[in-house]
Amino acid sequence: MWRLHQFPLCPFSRAVRFALAEKGVVHELHLAYPWEHGDALSRLNPAMQTPVLENGTVILCDSSAILEYFDETVERPPLLGASAAERAEARRLVAWFTQKFFAEVTAPLLRERMWKRVVSRAAPDGIAIRDANRAAELHLQLVDDLLDENRWLAGPTFGFADIHAAAQISVADYLGGIDWGGHGQAKIWYSALKSRPTFRALLADRMEGIRPPADYDKLDF
Numbered sequence: 289m290w291r292l293h294q295f296p297l298c299p300f301s302r303a304v305r306f307a308l309a310e311k312g313v314v315h316e317l318h319l320a321y322p323w324e325h326g327d328a329l330s331r332l333n334p335a336m337q338t339p340v341l342e343n344g345t346v347i348l349c350d351s352s353a354i355l356e357y358f359d360e361t362v363e364r365p366p367l368l369g370a371s372a373a374e375r376a377e378a379r380r381l382v383a384w385f386t387q388k389f390f391a392e393v394t395a396p397l398l399r400e401r402m403w404k405r406v407v408s409r410a411a412p413d414g415i416a417i418r419d420a421n422r423a424a425e426l427h428l429q430l431v432d433d434l435l436d437e438n439r440w441l442a443g444p445t446f447g448f449a450d451i452h453a454a455a456q457i458s459v460a461d462y463l464g465g466i467d468w469g470g471h472g473q474a475k476i477w478y479s480a481l482k483s484r485p486t487f488r489a490l491l492a493d494r495m496e497g498i499r500p501p502a503d504y505d506k507l508d509f
Contacts, residue, residue, distance in 0.1 A: 290315035293329055293340040295322075296493040297402055297462065299394050300351035300386070301339040303455035307355045309486035310451070311362045315341070323407055351455075352382055355448055367447045378442040381434075381449035389456045392423040397463040406497050417465070424465050431474040441477075454481045458490065462500040468509065475509075482507055 292308070292315050294301030308315055320329045322336050332340045333349045341348040348354045359368050369375040397420050400412040431453065434441050442449035457478065460466050468475045481487050482505070491505035503509040 290341055290343045291318050292316070293318045293320040293332065293342075294338045295319060296495045297398060297459050297498075298338045299390065299455045299459040300337075302458060302490050303351045303386075303452045304339045304341065304354050305490055306451045306455060306487055307358060307367065307448075309489065310365065310367065311358050313358060313362060323403075351452070352386065352448075355451070359448075367451070369443060369447055370445070374443045374445075374447075378447055378449045381442050382452045384430075385449070385452045385456045389427050389453070393420050393427060393460050393465060394456050396420040397460055397465045401463045402495065402498060406495075420460075421465050421467070424460055425467065428466070428468075428471040428474045431477065432471055435473040435477055450477075450481065454478065454487065455490075462495075462504055463498075464501055479507060479509070482509075 290308075290313060292301065292304060294305070294317060305317075318328075320326060320338055320340070322329065322338055325336065329338070329340065330336055332342055332347055335349070337349070339349075339351060339354065341354050348357055356368065359366060369378045396416050400417050400420075404410040404412050431441065438444065440446050440450050441453055457466060468478075482491065488505070494500070
């Protein structure tokens with residue numbers, strides 16, 4: 289059986305869990321905090337980063353690589369896109385959310401509202417949190433704009449772009465960094481994702497010592 293080394297507020301692990309559920313890949317979860325420098329994680333991934341997926345013979349690291357591995361090895365449902373143009377757009381948006389959204393929104397919120405609370409026991413920086421919240425507004429506007437043209441972010445079908453975007457946004461939402469006001473298209477899209485059983489399992493996760501907003505996992509948010 290596949291074993292996923294992850295922790296609840298790792299957005300990249302969430303993307304992998306979401307995709308594995310969509311593909312019907314049975315796996316078990318192993319809690320791994322990168323900052324604890326555990327022997328198992330360092331042995332599997334010298335970069336000391338989650339997620340890592342392994343089954344005893346195969347070791348997979350990096351969320352995008354893991355998702356593409358299963359799109360190639362598990363035929364249904366295809367998640368990368370039917371045409372070369374759709375696949376290129378999906379990869380563009382995956383890079384946007386895993387790099388730009390993460391750097392501007394998810395990472396600062398994780399640092400201020402998770403790391404400083406759970407690990408360093410330091411006071412959060414209110415200015416950094418406000419900057420992340422403002423950045424989130426701009427990214428939600430991008431989601432609105434994309435959905436003006438398509439049913440899903442990268443085209444007519446649900447896929448990798450939606451999975452990675454939802455993973456990043458869900459962590460930011462857990463940490464109180466998302467204001468859905470004025471973003472009707474994005475809210476409808478995210479509500480549809482919340483309704484998927486494959487995503488709802490992620491929303492049930494909790495990080496010890498950190499509580500999400502009251503409407504975080506509600507369908508009528």
